[in-house]
Structure formats: structure tokens, C-alpha cells
């Protein structure tokens with residue numbers, strides 16, 4: 001009996017040691033192993049908690065970017081809440097589930113751009129139309145791209161004197177409730193910036209406007225001991241690289257790469273090709289994670305690129321190569337339906353976000 005207990009104790013120690021070794025080897029090869037998705041609506045919360053425990057934990061995901069937006073019962077700005085939104089105790093369940101698995105939650109609210117989607121205005125500009133960078137552009141009844149206004153998404157005016165008081169109260173509240181040490185501000189696909197008709201921004205340098213907004217947000221977060229994460233597309237030159245106006249910038253914001261603070265973390269998304277832009281960010285002194293979406297072949301190449309960039313880097317650059325973040329652009333409920341085979345994905349069965357997630361993290365876990 002005595003021996004038996006001792007044997008069990010040895011086995012437990014051994015398995016813990018092996019698990020920790022695997023973990024630390026992964027941490028060295030790919031420090032950030034992320035998953036990015038919309039925060040679940042309250043009715044999907046339990047399913048999502050189960051998904052965290054059964055799928056994210058065992059795959060050694062250690063970073064969960066949750067796009068919260070207005071899906072929280074904000075107390076600081078109750079007028080900005082979605083009509084159905086997560087409560088404080090809902091969020092505490094997410095925090096608890098992630099803590100148990102050593103997963104760091106990074107909440108996201110889109111700042112600057114993405115203040116509307118198709119023909120729907122987001123809550124910030126609905127409640128505060130005075131923040132609209134392009135108030136002259138009316139939201140269409142039926143959205144179509146391309147359109148005469150070049151309307152993709154609305155932006156807020158970064159030079160409006162009152163905008164940061166409002167958005168930072170949201171940022172602080174969401175970071176507090178999620179116990180977050182980092183915040184993701186979005187900042188992708190900002191098409192409207194420095195609009196000629198804006199009395200504050202018109203005629204100003206768009207790269208400087210963009211960089212100043214990044215700096216303002218970063219300074220605010222830093223004051224609370226938090227890091228800023230953003231998408232990288234505005235910092236890439238769309239024309240020279242051939243990456244186009246979504247995946248990169250066609251409105252001259254790309255020079256901001258030399259103007260933003262170096263402690264901002266870049267989420268560098270490329271969905272069609274494994275572009276080697278992580279090297280570009282790393283050489284600028286920025287930390288970067290590469291983000292796949294739904295193409296598993298591209299994602300596997302991105303995993304291997306990131307590992308080899310990191311392995312072959314100088315000591316100065318090594319730590320700039322942070323890892324991989326699987327991005328999901330549907331809501332959590334639709335993703336889980338696809339993941340668990342409850343519904344068919346759009347397009348082929350191979351190129352779906354859930355298949356990409358499975359394959360990419362299969363590959364990542366082979367690195368141990």
C-alpha cells in the first residue's frame with residue numbers, strides 16, 4: 001500500500017514535470033498562442049465556458065482576445081450598452097475559467113475606426129453623433145461596396161475634445177472587470193481619417209493623426225500598467241506591397257510605423273498568403289503576432305515562419321516575434337456551431353475558421 005502511494009506520487013510528479021516542460025518549451029518557441037473571437041452573448045456563455053475548458057485549455061492557448069465592444073452592461077456609460085449584454089457576474093465566470101487554465105484575456109473595443117458596420121451605426125456614434133469624423137456621410141439604407149462616399153466603416157474624430165473621456169471610461173471599466181493587463185483597441189481598416197471636411201483634422205498628416213491616436217491610447221493604458229494591442233494593417237504600405245487597401249493602407253497611414261510607441265503589440269493579420277511582414281514589424285522594434293483566419297495551409301506556414309524567425313533572430317529581435325493568434329470573425333455562437341459540426345461552414349469544409357484553428361493548433365502542439 002505504502003509503495004503504491006509512493007508510486008502514484010512519483011507518477012503525478014512526473015506527469016506534472018512533463019506537462020510543465022512541454023509548456024515551457026512551447027513558451028520559448030511561441031510565447032503568444034492566441035485565439036480571438038467576439039465575446040459570447042449571454043445565452044452562449046455556458047457553451048463558451050465549456051469551449052474554453054475543453055478546447056482552448058488542452059491546446060495550450062494562453063491568450064484570449066475577446067471582442068467585447070458594447071456587449072457589456074457598462075456602468076460608466078449605460079447609454080452605450082447593447083440591449084442584451086454580459087453582466088459583471090458573466091464576465092467573472094469567463095475570468096475564472098481562463099485563470100484556471102493560465103489564459104490571459106485581452107478585451108477589445110474598436111477605437112477610432114469600425115464605428116459602423118454596413119448600414120448600422122455603432123453605439124458610440126449613435127449616442128454621440130458629434131464624434132463622427134464624417135457627419136456629412138449619411139448611412140445608406142442598403143449598404144453596398146464600392147459606394148460614392150468610400151464608406152467602409154465610420155470613424156470617430158480623434159481630435160474631438162470630448163471623445164477620449166467617453167471611450168477611456170469604457171476601456172477602464174472593461175479592463176477592470178476582465179482583470180486585464182492588456183487591451184486591444186482594434187484600429188484596423190481605418191479608411192476615414194483626417195477628412196478634408198473635419199474642422200479639426202482636415203489637412204493634417206494622416207500618419208501623424210493615426211500615430212497620435214495610438215500614442216494617446218497607449219499613454220492612457222500605461223498609466224494603469226496596461227499594454228496596448230492593435231491590428232497591424234494601417235502600418236503597412238498597401239500599394240508597394242500589393243496587399244491592397246484592407247490588409248494594408250492606401251491612405252498614407254503606413255508611415256505611422258515610425259511614429260508609434262515601440263511597446264505597442266501588433267496583431268499582423270494575413271489570410272490569403274503567409275506574408276513575411278512579421279519581420280518588418282520586428283525590425284522596427286515592435287512586438288508582433290501573426291494572425292491566420294480560415295486557411296489552414298496558410299496558417300501552418302505562418303506557424304513555421306514565426307518559429308523560424310524567432311529561432312534565427314538576434315538576441316535584440318528574438319522577443320519581438322511573439323506568436324500566433326487565430327482570428328475568428330463570426331460571433332462565438334456561430335463559430336461553436338461550426339466547430340462542433342452543428343452547421344456547415346461557408347464555402348469549402350477545408351477553409352473554415354474552425355478547421356484552421358484545429359490545424360494551426362495541432363501544428364503548434366507538435367512543437368513541444
Ligand SMILES: [Zn+2]
Pocket residue numbers: 133156157158159160194195198199200201202
Ligand atoms: Zn476629425
